[in-house]
Amino acid sequence: MARPKKLDERVQIHPSIDKALFKRVESMLYSELEGRIPYGAISSFLEEAIREWFKGVDNTVRSFELNENERESNNGTN
Numbered sequence: 001m002a003r004p005k006k007l008d009e010r011v012q013i014h015p016s017i018d019k020a021l022f023k024r025v026e027s028m029l030y031s032e033l034e035g036r037i038p039y040g041a042i043s044s045f046l047e048e049a050i051r052e053w054f055k056g057v058d059n060t061v062r063s064f065e066l067n068e069n070e071r072e073s074n075n076g077t078n
Contacts (some may be wrong), residue, residue: 015046 017025029041
């Protein structure tokens with residue numbers, strides 16, 4: 001049976017990062033069993049890190065918007 005297609009289209013990118021930073025990522029993702037970083041592990045790691053970063057950005061934006069709305073409400077009652 002064929003593997004089902006993923007719903008999201010994939011885009012290839014080719015990022016360059018600092019060697020020391022890569023060594024930290026490599027040590028975290030390296031598989032003793034395979035003797036290397038497993039196929040797709042770096043992509044999965046980057047995707048998750050970016051998603052988490054966007055969650056933080058979204059929360060910051062929401063918090064800012066809520067504070068702005070609160071300030072506007074308070075200015076209207078003065």
